[in-house]
Amino acid sequence: MSQPTIESILQEDRLFPPSSEFSSQAHIKSLDEYKKLSEAAQADPEGFWSKLAETELHWFEKWDQVLDWSNPPFAKWFVNGKINLSYNCIDRHLETRSDKPAIIWEGEPGDARIITYKQLHTEVCKFANVLKSQGVKTGDRVGIYMPMIPEAAIAMLACARIGAAHSVVFGGFSAEALRDRLVDADAKVVVTADGGWRKDKIVPLKPAVDAALDAPNVPVTTVITVKRTAQDITMAEGRDHWWHDLMDAASDDCPAPALDSEQMLFVLYTSGSTGKPKGVVHTTGGYNLYAHMTCKWIFDLKEDDVYWCGADIGWITGHTYVVYGALSNGATTVMYEGAPRPSNPGAFWDVIEKYKVTIFYTAPTAIRAFIKMGDEHPNARDLSSLRMLGTVGEPINPEAWMWYHKVIGKEKCPIVDTWWQTETGGVMITPLPGATPTKPGSATLPFPGIQADIVDLEGNSVGPNDGGFLAVRHPWPGMMRTVYNNPERFRKTYWEHIPPKDGKYIYFAGDGARRDADGYFWVMGRVDDVINTAGHRLGTMEIESALVSHPAVAEAAVVGKPDDLKGEEVVAFITLEGDQAQDDALIKELKAHVVSEIGAIARPGEIRFADALPKTRSGKIMRRLLRSLAAGQEIAGDTSTLEDRSVLEKLRGEGS
Numbered sequence: 001m002s003q004p005t006i007e008s009i010l011q012e013d014r015l016f017p018p019s020s021e022f023s024s025q026a027h028i029k030s031l032d033e034y035k036k037l038s039e040a041a042q043a044d045p046e047g048f049w050s051k052l053a054e055t056e057l058h059w060f061e062k063w064d065q066v067l068d069w070s071n072p073p074f075a076k077w078f079v080n081g082k083i084n085l086s087y088n089c090i091d092r093h094l095e096t097r098s099d100k101p102a103i104i105w106e107g108e109p110g111d112a113r114i115i116t117y118k119q120l121h122t123e124v125c126k127f128a129n130v131l132k133s134q135g136v137k138t139g140d141r142v143g144i145y146m147p148m149i150p151e152a153a154i155a156m157l158a159c160a161r162i163g164a165a166h167s168v169v170f171g172g173f174s175a176e177a178l179r180d181r182l183v184d185a186d187a188k189v190v191v192t193a194d195g196g197w198r199k200d201k202i203v204p205l206k207p208a209v210d211a212a213l214d215a216p217n218v219p220v221t222t223v224i225t226v227k228r229t230a231q232d233i234t235m236a237e238g239r240d241h242w243w244h245d246l247m248d249a250a251s252d253d254c255p256a257p258a259l260d261s262e263q264m265l266f267v268l269y270t271s272g273s274t275g276k277p278k279g280v281v282h283t284t285g286g287y288n289l290y291a292h293m294t295c296k297w298i299f300d301l302k303e304d305d306v307y308w309c310g311a312d313i314g315w316i317t318g319h320t321y322v323v324y325g326a327l328s329n330g331a332t333t334v335m336y337e338g339a340p341r342p343s344n345p346g347a348f349w350d351v352i353e354k355y356k357v358t359i360f361y362t363a364p365t366a367i368r369a370f371i372k373m374g375d376e377h378p379n380a381r382d383l384s385s386l387r388m389l390g391t392v393g394e395p396i397n398p399e400a401w402m403w404y405h406k407v408i409g410k411e412k413c414p415i416v417d418t419w420w421q422t423e424t425g426g427v428m429i430t431p432l433p434g435a436t437p438t439k440p441g442s443a444t445l446p447f448p449g450i451q452a453d454i455v456d457l458e459g460n461s462v463g464p465n466d467g468g469f470l471a472v473r474h475p476w477p478g479m480m481r482t483v484y485n486n487p488e489r490f491r492k493t494y495w496e497h498i499p500p501k502d503g504k505y506i507y508f509a510g511d512g513a514r515r516d517a518d519g520y521f522w523v524m525g526r527v528d529d530v531i532n533t534a535g536h537r538l539g540t541m542e543i544e545s546a547l548v549s550h551p552a553v554a555e556a557a558v559v560g561k562p563d564d565l566k567g568e569e570v571v572a573f574i575t576l577e578g579d580q581a582q583d584d585a586l587i588k589e590l591k592a593h594v595v596s597e598i599g600a601i602a603r604p605g606e607i608r609f610a611d612a613l614p615k616t617r618s619g620k621i622m623r624r625l626l627r628s629l630a631a632g633q634e635i636a637g638d639t640s641t642l643e644d645r646s647v648l649e650k651l652r653g654e655g656s
């Protein structure tokens with residue numbers, strides 16, 4: 001991998017300081033206060049985190065060491081501390097918040113439920129007992145393949161309660177993708193629903209589980225199904241149970257055990273540039289602290305807030321900011337089943353108006369979809385309850401930022417553009433809403449305690465405005481601990497890309513970025529072969545493998561092409577076996593094939609046939625050239641390593 005060739009052409013010097021009204025009531029009230037916190041954390045990271053761990057969380061037993069970094073890159077935080085995340089998210093709030101809504105849920109068809117902390121406690125205790133009755137023990141893995149319904153959060157919290165690691169698989173993934181993840185995580189139990197609502201249709205989930213389990217190597221012995229959409233499904237005797245039957249029979253008495261701080265909390269699969277998806281492992285104590293502090297300071301959470309993070313629980317944002325960070329703070333968290341959709345263009349604004357949402361956090365791709373559907377929809381609703389906004393998932397175009405600021409925030413809500421990753425557990429680079437003046441398109445400054453930097457491949461900091469690699473120089477509590485069952489991959493992917501010097505390890509994030517003269521970070525995008533489409537990370541390798549598994553396809557190369565709505569769209573270049581007809585029917589079939597292998601999120605927007613793919617002499621596909629072709633740009637840069645230049649000429653002819 002070379003230095004990122006992406007050059008930032010963005011010229012953005014608008015500056016939006018928080019209003020004094022917002023700052024005066026905020027947890028962190030000024031840039032000065034932020035700087036003091038950051039300097040203290042830089043001088044003594046362990047002191048900084050341990051003080052917060054002591055004051056903000058409940059521990060059954062205190063740790064003997066804050067950070068064990070004696071075997072880098074494998075970190076341990078709060079060593080020998082005893083904690084329970086479900087206790088911190090529920091039990092400790094019962095004394096003062098038992099009747100406060102913990103979860104406000106709205107289904108896509110308009111059905112709704114409000115679950116108080118007391119009710120959440122009962123449901124989570126019961127489901128923890130259900131899991132135990134199905135033989136689940138501390139250390140086991142449980143698959144969760146569910147729509148956005150409260151039972152998804154209840155299942156996650158029940159796993160956390162008994163120290164079983166959950167592995168949530170996004171409900172939009174296909175049976176094949178689900179199977180791979182269940183096998184890799186060696187899950188015994190899967191929790192699912194008959195179906196979920198998405199864009200006015202029922203997404204059948206249980207049938208996908210049945211298909212995923214229909215292979216000899218799948219370790220799952222028990223499936224627990226929530227009745228949500230009530231279509232006909234089949235139940236396998238002995239293996240399948242209804243959620244409501246098991247819950248009816250379960251006791252609600254399940255005291256939270258004291259678990260080790262490093263007890264595995266969850267595995268969440270994410271795409272890498274090569275090979276199969278990686279099972280990112282997070283553990284209990286450090287993750288709890290990091291989710292808690294970032295949620296509290298970045299969203300300025302207060303007792304009366306109605307906080308809505310619009311992410312699906314299948315992604316890390318749903319884990320950290322729909323469920324754990326919000327509940328650990330005793331907040332009211334909104335869960336919404338629906339996606340932005342033209343058939344109901346006011347749906348999101350209705351939810352804000354109905355529940356008087358005060359904090360709204362979503363992705364740039366959703367914002368662009370809202371812009372397209374028209375200002376009249378938000379303008380027709382009362383959005384005056386909103387006091388701050390956030391975005392996550394990809395760089396936000398300044399114009400989308402300005403729309404969010406004006407049309408949704410009415411020019412009074414601070415916007416936090418939060419940069420982070422599945423691997424980082426929580427937000428790493430972000431404004432603090434009462435402290436940081438924002439610039440549209442910049443994630444601004446590192447969270448206190450995060451030693452973020454922009455470096456070259458030797459690990460040297462680059463100068464102001466120079467492009468480089470986003471990196472982190474010191475461990476933080478929310479960091480991933482390993483790749484499930486593959487510690488070598490963890491070491492290589494994240495910690496040896498920049499070779500450690502004098503025993504100092506640097507975390508390599510895989511994003512290109514620059515820092516301006518004010519120290520603000522501008523993230524430019526991935527430097528590896530990962531496509532970010534509609535805020536979802538997809539490895540080119542996974543989509544290529546799916547295409548090549550079709551009998552007509554000889555070879556496939558997949559690249560991202562800039563797209564107004566999704567950020568990037570998947571474009572596939574294909575060579576065919578024998579003399580297949582290169583026609584529309586085959587294109588349709590190949591797109592459907594990718595959907596069934598991976599899921600609709602990976603469906604190529606465009607498929608182009610080629611006689612051959614451009615390769616280097618060592619046989620590596622030159623995706624850089626294909627990216628330019630897909631975007632309709634001139635091929636710039638070096639093509640001297642190309643093995644056969646005529647391939648390029650032909651492709652160029654086709655593309656124009």
Ligand code: WTA
Nearest residue numbers: 392393394395417418419420421422523526
């Ligand atoms: C990208 C999502 C620019 C980035 C939480 C990162 C962003 C990848 C931002 C992680 C942002 C996320 N600005 N780019 N505010 N937030 N990204 O693991 O490329 O699904 O590496 O985590 O999304 O995606 P993931």
